[in-house]
Amino acid sequence: MKNNQFAIRPTDFKDQLTELTEIGFLDKDNESETNPLQLWISFLSKSFLEDKTSSTFEETLKTYMATDDQNLSEYIDSATHVSVVAFYNVALQLLKFNPDVDFSFTDPLAAMEKIQLMVADHNGASFTIDELKSAWYWLLATHNKMGQTYIDSLASKGYFTKFYGQITKPMLFNGKTLPVFNPHKLIREVVYVESPQDSDHDGKRDLLKAEILRPSETENGLKVPVLYTASPYNQGTNDETGEKLTHNVNVPLTHKQPNNLKYSDIEYKNDNQEIPAPRKIDGETKKAEQDFSRESSYTLNDYFLARGFAVVYMAGIGTKDSDGFRTTGDPDETISTVAIIKWLTGQLPAFTNRTDNIKIKAWWSNQKVAMTGRSYLGTLATAAATTGVSGLKTVISEAAISNWYDYYRDGGLVIAPGGFPGEDADVLAEETFSRRLQPGDFHNIKSQWDDQIKAIQAGEDRTTGDYNTFWDARNYHKNFKNIKADVFMVHGLNDWNVKPRNVERLWNGIKHNGVTQKIILHQGQHIYINAFRSIDYNDIINLWLTHELLGIDNQAKEIIPNVIIQDNTKTENWTAYKDWDNAENQQVKYNLSSDKLSTDTVTPSTQSFQDNLDQPTFDNYAKHNDTWEHDLIAADKKLTDNQLIYKTDALSDNLTIDGKVHVQLKVSSSEDIGLLSFQLIDYGEAKRLTVSPTLLSKNSLAETYDWREDDLREFTYAQPTPFKMITKGHINLQNRENNYKVDELKPNVFYNIDVELQPTFYKLLKGHQLGLIVYATDFGMTVRGNQNIKYTVQANDSSLVVPIHKN
């Protein structure tokens, strides 16, 4: 195992003592102790929470080895000092490292260096009393083999339950909040926020249900910050009716009528519709009228629920117990998302129920809000940030969409999110329309909902795949300039559901906003990373939110690197960088010839391929997209006529691609239609990481004592593979200029195209080859017309432009 901790806060000795005292490791009985051995025993006795008597404590001491031939009990009886070696031998055992596997008792420090565990300062071979205090402090802040700090592992054993009910403010350690709030005393309540919109056009402002969990200490005056998750899935989904709307993708690509559209022709403009007046308020209360038993929760939020944060969930317009209609990401959805923040910060009213107009304030809120969540949830966090709403201090935007066109479309084509061919904005609207789950409510709005779905279908326009007003309304880039919240981004470099362009545009789109921005890029697909062994994600977010929402000066912004990227060639390797996809990155231009990529001059040549397949092969690939994907990259004989592959020679050095690769082709189609797909490939036998994490142990990560648990996971090596797809891209040959203007395409005439592949950060190892595959139908993402089209590439007028990372 290799430990990567980015959230350890440098802390001076005086503050260490203060914190050790506050959490109870130093107390009046041991603070004046001058014998390091005695102090060590005292620390250990406070840590062995299971042992209630001196006999059982003594027995436990015997189960640890202090040196290679003395157990801890024997060592304590015979030693006069606490040797650094003995301390760290025991520390490694406390951290669950294993002498049979991870370290040797003769040299624990060597193992600690290798595992990347922090060793405290010491001047000699033994700790002085002050050095020992400091060493214990840093041990508490160090991750164990199960991906938890030692102090969090003590918390999961009940260390902090003694503070339950005794607390009037959050307790901190090393810049992060501690679980001193009893999660079984959480207050759960429901309110209905009145949002300034009427998305179901019933003449009344939409009421939005919000589910609140807050520490019981708020009843006694504690004001708490809020983690707010807007999750359209949260009140249930319509899997079956959603599935029914899924579109057939085995349809032909059709010719589009050329046009001369300018952006202003299709630009979405706010229609400034009149909205109904607010409800008349008939009274006010501090007491809710509804509660709930089990929210559909996000484990990161669960972690913070014991740490003095309130958590609020909202599913939004068109969901169970709320008004309105689903719109899949339009401005109405942004308004509804922001409404909750406005309520939390006193800018909008909420009611205790849907009929009596009794107002209820978020009187327990400290008016500082962060948004959390992955995928659609992170998308709404991003959307909310683009309004610049006050009170929203930061968004943690994980695997989030920043432009719905980049989710469902690309380059004038319908491009499915990976794994979901035929899904579209209408399907997602239907799936999340949980008002359907309450038949008594749904009965009244059935026909309006059918109309709404039809309107979305008309707007999304699967016929052309063009960018239009519908998509412009769902493009948050336009409002990046309004972002005032600090933005913490997390994205998978192998996320082919929400493709990396979504996060890249956000990353590079707010650099002049004057906000703090952080990004973690991992090697997974569309997953969350808050239960990994090799990176201290929870700690990082704790440090971040303690700063952002509790206003604690913990240097979070300085301590957390701006860019953390997981290495694709090794397990458990995360590196801090200054930037990602920087516009100044050096570029390498590869020329194309025959089947080669090279930086040399090339002689003229053309290569052609067809798109259609015999029907059985087509049917098989349509059913088994994975097989198609494999055969494509392996250049299986079934597909050799359907693709062009260009490869570099074996690389003489490692090569790290950093940013957006461009494919510049001169190309013709035999018809008046055409689509091209591209994959950039790493060719070379190697062990590579799985893109889905491996479950290391189920339920092993407790968010605190007797509370919810998460599964510990990690990216591990899969069986060696001869290749791996790095990134990909697509274009409709009738959208050579942009995604809204349709160009003429004459059969057999050569045109120049420039296609930006999805951004990446990828290390190719020495000896591997970089490859480019040019093909047409992408069985996982494009329409699959199986049409008789032949494409020809004028190789000598084509190139591949690759941005390079130099450190």
Added chain:
Amino acid sequence: MKNNQFAIRPTDFKDQLTELTEIGFLDKDNESETNPLQLWISFLSKSFLEDKTSSTFEETLKTYMATDDQNLSEYIDSATHVSVVAFYNVALQLLKFNPDVDFSFTDPLAAMEKIQLMVADHNGASFTIDELKSAWYWLLATHNKMGQTYIDSLASKGYFTKFYGQITKPMLFNGKTLPVFNPHKLIREVVYVESPQDSDHDGKRDLLKAEILRPSETENGLKVPVLYTASPYNQGTNDETGEKLTHNVNVPLTHKQPNNLKYSDIEYKNDNQEIPAPRKIDGETKKAEQDFSRESSYTLNDYFLARGFAVVYMAGIGTKDSDGFRTTGDPDETISTVAIIKWLTGQLPAFTNRTDNIKIKAWWSNQKVAMTGRSYLGTLATAAATTGVSGLKTVISEAAISNWYDYYRDGGLVIAPGGFPGEDADVLAEETFSRRLQPGDFHNIKSQWDDQIKAIQAGEDRTTGDYNTFWDARNYHKNFKNIKADVFMVHGLNDWNVKPRNVERLWNGIKHNGVTQKIILHQGQHIYINAFRSIDYNDIINLWLTHELLGIDNQAKEIIPNVIIQDNTKTENWTAYKDWDNAENQQVKYNLSSDKLSTDTVTPSTQSFQDNLDQPTFDNYAKHNDTWEHDLIAADKKLTDNQLIYKTDALSDNLTIDGKVHVQLKVSSSEDIGLLSFQLIDYGEAKRLTVSPTLLSKNSLAETYDWREDDLREFTYAQPTPFKMITKGHINLQNRENNYKVDELKPNVFYNIDVELQPTFYKLLKGHQLGLIVYATDFGMTVRGNQNIKYTVQANDSSLVVPIHKN
């Protein structure tokens, strides 16, 4: 979805009223109500736990439809009766069924019949007041779409928290205990049971750590029954050092010296070793000195922790915090397993710690114990039962080994548990030897442990694969006659880890013991089934344990069918049978000829195949056992010379195999060694169930309010496949008589063998073909010598004998 509930207890109306009153649905305010509509409203208001005011209750009523055009609020306002249709329309919504998918408001009863939901008696189209009470009672007992009874779903919303701390005995509903005990008040304590053995030969009786969780009500005098799980994995495992011991299986089969062993020559006899005297007791207490924070728990136990049961975990000899050595299933391990039961029933002492000899009794135990757990855990439950220990009322033996020879060996061959080639008794001993995880303890016993591993390796004897004294000591069949506990068995018909013979021997081995025996056979592999949507496993076990451990006369033994088997041809279909693998089952004998199985007379023929493969093919199969398995059954050209396949014609009717298929062959080997493997195959394109369950929703099954959760799972259809393996078997041609006597094998001489394949229950559909594959090396299970051996079958002297199920 199809609901299968086997644990609904027929209950007369008077008892229904008593129970409805006890749980609070009937009370002084509504018990005299004469208007069914008013009573229905009262029941609903007690069920809508989230709604704290009449306004929110009224709002919730509006979200349900009562008829196809009236919501529940409108219906209540306008109706004069509670129509059966309206009641069940609402009931289906309460049970989370969906009008868009599962039922229609015009005929809910048709859907209920299809889904197999119980409809209460009624004489007219509307319910009388008594009929309504009864209908509500049965609704509470009915499963919802998420695999929980409605009353358990109310429990998960907090319905029973009002009883926390108010309870002096378990509360029952429909014969099953209710979650009226606060799981966050559980008392957790550790004791050290003194077992009458000295398995590490240190001159002292082994102390065994037991972890206890018991309701806090026991402190006030409540005596509770115990669910006891003996789990060697429970204190941690040594995955890395276990892995290191894993044996190379790419080794040749070797000739064995013929012998004339009789059973009495290899029989294990108890050596009646002297054991050290018990410790002198230096005092007694009711208070433990150690606790623990989070046990490694089994979700079935978690379910019962809120329901008035104590749960005890023990890892056993050779595990962390206990004495002794791991033995992998020998009589010493049985003694240690039983020691905990003896402590729980007052027959053995336990101590508060390992040094002070202060005795602590299980003073809170009602002295009735059940054992639970899957795999090794269920194995130890079976082992404990074979001692006839008093106090052990029942064992729930899931996917359990009943003879370790049937786990690691078969027919004179080393046969790996599926998926674990190279694993053996020594590997498992090392993996579970968690004393290694406490270096201070391990340090003192390291060399003795090395000796113990060597002794196991000598005993298991991978060279011959023969049954010997080592295995006889680990064969629980010998002591089946002593079983006095009722036995509840659960096993997967696709479990190739613990193969079905293990459960079949137990099922058929205790029929004359005079105990009650039940069995559930599912279509999964080595899994547990207590979180499936289609079968009420938790309810069944609740009914069972309420009877067995609480002594409640709930007719559990009569209500629960003796045999429940999941259909392999349809999802969510479970059927009650009288017996499984009954010796009286009719048999069909198929003759072999060329490539056919038929009941006709056949003409003489021989067929031959070889065992060796070219090296690349061999290496590929050795690495990818799944590919080998697929190619074998598909008769891929890579393997056509390495197998014989005999198939019936397409079946003219469904055929259900019930029991142990026998392959009777006249066969020769070209060498003086030989092994044969057999697979019985269902040939025919069909959608088949996945053998690993599909996750339907994570954490959606709460064991009760604000407590642990389980993932809801179900066997679903995989993609259609052209074939499926039904069962398999293996034999060493030198073990033609039995597994301990070695026979001569002369090259090219024909011998008769009779091989019993693993027992099964399998329905072949009309039009399919039954196939038998004869081959040698089984890449997933046997040694893989890649030896140049040719086998020849005299087909006309060979046959396949198939037991048939007739209903």
